[in-house]
Amino acid sequence: MSTSALQVALLGCGTVGSEVVRLLQEQAADFEARCGAKLELTGIAVRDLEATRPDHVPTELLTTEAEELVERADLVIELIGGIEPARSLILRAINHGASVITGNKALLAAHGPQLYQAVVDNDVDLYYEAAVAGAVPVVYALRESLAGDEVTRISGIVNGTTNVVIDMMETEGKTFAEAVKTAQDLGYAEADPSADIDGYDAAAKIAIMASIAFHSRVALDQVHTKGISELTPEQLQAAKDEGYRVKLIATAERRAEGISIWVAPSLVPLSNPLSSISGADNAVVTESKAAGRLMFTGQGAGGAPTASAVLSDVVAAAAKRVSGGHAPRELPYAALPVLASDERIGIYQVRLLVRDTVGVLAKVAQIFADAGVSIAKVQQATRARHDAVLSLTTHATSYGQLAEAISQLRECDVVANVQWVIEVEG
């Protein structure tokens, strides 16, 4: 057992990185007691040495030589984000025997398997609590707390930006474009908000969670992903009138046929606790055979909350450098297939503008029946002149069958318009 100081290298010193530096300074004595060794920050790799940074960041530790830095570290904290140079630096660190802590969801969703294997080959650890839902410890939950159980479903609100945008559209009646603009002005959305808005940030997170929970490999491009840009204030209002709230929900289900995984704006009934998650909070619900339903809620982003997640991983990784052992490994031993988009199973609400004449419902119902889609509920929502609005909710159905029905409905003479098709969360 070595108790000499552990050398910690930090890659990136933005909002989260500078909070990590602060916590390492402020809680040095705590971390030493918890890890069994001092943590010594030996360098901070940045692109621009001259950029403005908080006073507590020691300028003498800044360096542009990231490659050299990771080669002499016991622990490497990667907070650069994106694929390169993050991937090469992490692999270099692992190959030099360092354990790595990262918050890089895009990298894990795209290249996780390569990193997981490198970790096994080099007998080091990879931790990434900060990659999913900020301070909310869902990676711990799936890697450790539910390791004695069989997870059957994960669903959650894991992107704060979209939640803020939808909130503004719902409560202030803003259009999508207006709400995005306001979210940008308030610092909730990035200058280029597409990764959030189009659902890819949430897709990366659910891919990571599903890989752990189902002990299988799930890649980002296997996640059926739909963003929020087509939502309208009218749709949110109509949902509210029917007792739902609209949220961007990321879901992964373990089914007999394989893993069904998607990200989509969804109707969430008020009885579901996810309906009450507002603002930038994140929440994840896990369902497992023995434990039943568990819910984890908290701040999903921001410098300090994300730094808290990073540091918990640092403490765990450091303790293992001192006393041996390793983190749970991402072994894809279950090797479950991921269902194609058409095969995934969901519940949908379809809203149609139809001619208000006798026999319309029979025609519409027949189209669903022909496609093999079973209807759970039909409601005539509104009526205007010669038209009526029909709202139909399906039973669980495959997306392929639903798409077939929708395609037929668009052809049907009594249907003026398919207003929307939206997921329903149970």
Added chain:
Amino acid sequence: MSTSALQVALLGCGTVGSEVVRLLQEQAADFEARCGAKLELTGIAVRDLEATRPDHVPTELLTTEAEELVERADLVIELIGGIEPARSLILRAINHGASVITGNKALLAAHGPQLYQAVVDNDVDLYYEAAVAGAVPVVYALRESLAGDEVTRISGIVNGTTNVVIDMMETEGKTFAEAVKTAQDLGYAEADPSADIDGYDAAAKIAIMASIAFHSRVALDQVHTKGISELTPEQLQAAKDEGYRVKLIATAERRAEGISIWVAPSLVPLSNPLSSISGADNAVVTESKAAGRLMFTGQGAGGAPTASAVLSDVVAAAAKRVSGGHAPRELPYAALPVLASDERIGIYQVRLLVRDTVGVLAKVAQIFADAGVSIAKVQQATRARHDAVLSLTTHATSYGQLAEAISQLRECDVVANVQWVIEVEG
């Protein structure tokens, strides 16, 4: 690295124990993949070999020789409960080099330090996720997920029985005695419900959580504990009218002076998510400097959920037998003092029946001021003939000062009656 089978001994085969047996059978292949070794159940110690048990429990593994069983195990799962023989058996297991998984909150709250030290001396592990809030992974959260942060407060609903009883009193207007009887009939309350009703079960759980979170020793008898037996349907109704729900809340706070820790029925505002936890669910809210507020919700009791928590610990302990390392240790390095009852700080609502005459409020207010208690809100609740009901809410105050004020109020000629004094959760 050994990959031969690990010998698992189970002590106790009641509701949770027989679920543990079932999961060990059903998920054997999963656990082998996750741990890196087969788990072999080598014996189940019971008091009565002839008792009726579910069919899946292998009778050939039953034994009354618990002492002998633990001596030849790698992992010992203790689900007997109570202090003895659980304590002796756990110590015997540890001294023989076994790691121990237990759900025994009473034992941990009373003799935790002895067990924690034995674990260090023998270089084995002690896991106890099942001791607090069933399947809700709060022990993991405090031992690992928040190890990079400084926890400042824990509060929660950690006893399902009292939550069910209060729910019935609130929604059905039952008296305390009626609600307890119904809860017993429905299987939510034990034949002797005192450990739940009087708050000691919750007190053991908060003592365990505070010990981990604050890296200090907190004993059960240091928890200021008040049960729910004095609650009345009228009080619950009055609380509801004022926008609160009453819950038995367990709280531990890290203050400059030390740890303030208590269990008490409390007014919870509807804006606090703990107000919506109903039935037998448990919920724990942690507050920490960097992560802010996190909430964990799920089933706090029952065979399968508790078995899920036990098995997650079994997997973690087994993985460490295979690949080295150890669980985070309960090192009381912070050694924070626990504040005496009188010194703990809370917010209180005091409800007084007073003579409805001029100058009453001035007299009452003066009594609080003399005791050093600052008042945040005064409300005249109801009025009947010559009397009025005054509801006063304090600012944060020490319990000693509050008690002094209450004692003076009881002496005061304008106060007919102190109807109740109750904690207010923020």
